[in-house]
Amino acid sequence: AQKVTQAQTEISVVEKEDVTLDCVYETRDTTYYLFWYKQPPSGELVFLIRRNSFDEQNEISGRYSWNFQKSTSSFNFTITASQVVDSAVYFCALRSGYSTLTFGKGTMLLVSP
Amino acid sequence: KAGVTQTPRYLIKTRGQQVTLSCSPISGHRSVSWYQQTPGQGLQFLFEYFSETQRNKGNFPGRFSGRQFSNSRSEMNVSTLELGDSALYLCASSLAVIGTAVGYTFGSGTRLTVV
Numbered sequence: 735a736q737k738v739t740q741a742q743t744e745i746s747v748v749e750k751e752d753v754t755l756d757c758v759y760e761t762r763d764t765t766y767y768l769f770w771y772k773q774p775p776s777g778e779l780v781f782l783i784r785r786n787s788f789d790e791q792n793e794i795s796g797r798y799s800w801n802f803q804k805s806t807s808s809f810n811f812t813i814t815a816s817q818v819v820d821s822a823v824y825f826c827a828l829r830s831g832y833s834t835l836t837f838g839k840g841t842m843l844l845v846s847p
Numbered sequence: 848k849a850g851v852t853q854t855p856r857y858l859i860k861t862r863g864q865q866v867t868l869s870c871s872p873i874s875g876h877r878s879v880s881w882y883q884q885t886p887g888q889g890l891q892f893l894f895e896y897f898s899e900t901q902r903n904k905g906n907f908p909g910r911f912s913g914r915q916f917s918n919s920r921s922e923m924n925v926s927t928l929e930l931g932d933s934a935l936y937l938c939a940s941s942l943a944v945i946g947t948a949v950g951y952t953f954g955s956g957t958r959l960t961v962v
Contacts, residue, residue: 771953777935779953825890834880834903835939835951837890 740838757826766830851954872940879921
């Protein structure tokens with residue numbers, strides 16, 4: 735069985751603050767894929783990043799960065815200099831073997847001006 | 848390139864009725880997955896189809912069913928609706944080769960309200 739835990743239910747920050755969203759996963763497979771999605775109020779899940787289990791390199795894309803650590807089974811997401819438009823629910827997800835995407839419960843991020 | 852199209856966007860049904868939701872994947876994508884999203888349970892997997900065959904099924908009662916057509920379009924049906932079926936139903940499409948995890952693109956969802 736696979737499991738994704740996002741312990742932070744809701745985070746509130748003021749614009750320009752940095753914020754880190756935590757994600758811890760569980761799987762018995764050695765090959766797996768991790769994802770982050772953003773869900774704005776419109777409801778659509780917007781793909782942000784995919785990382786496979788063999789690639790532990792951290793990634794930076796503009797104000798977004800991801801820290802993947804197999805030793806702690808974590809795949810954390812940091813937004814630098816947050817903006818109001820970053821307000822959304824963020825989901826971490828895992829897929830391993832022939833199973834389907836398993837999502838965490840999501841973290842609601844509220845960025846105030 | 849058109850995205851994933853789900854119709855209708857909103858739906859209100861009465862308990863006991865049945866409903867059919869539609870999903871048109873991105874052109875060329877052969878895999879379609881369905882998820883139910885509720886405030887209490889979060890995102891839960893319903894089923895996944897690849898080339899008209901159901902490949903995976905989540906832990907939902909038999910009232911929930913789906914199918915995929917030869918053009919990859921998919922429908923899901925819920926019979927004998929219950930109040931607890933009120934949710935956002937999301938469809939995702941993927942090129943999906945079995946055993947890999949290429950990107951999933953989600954539609955905007957169908958918000959079903961059962962009264």
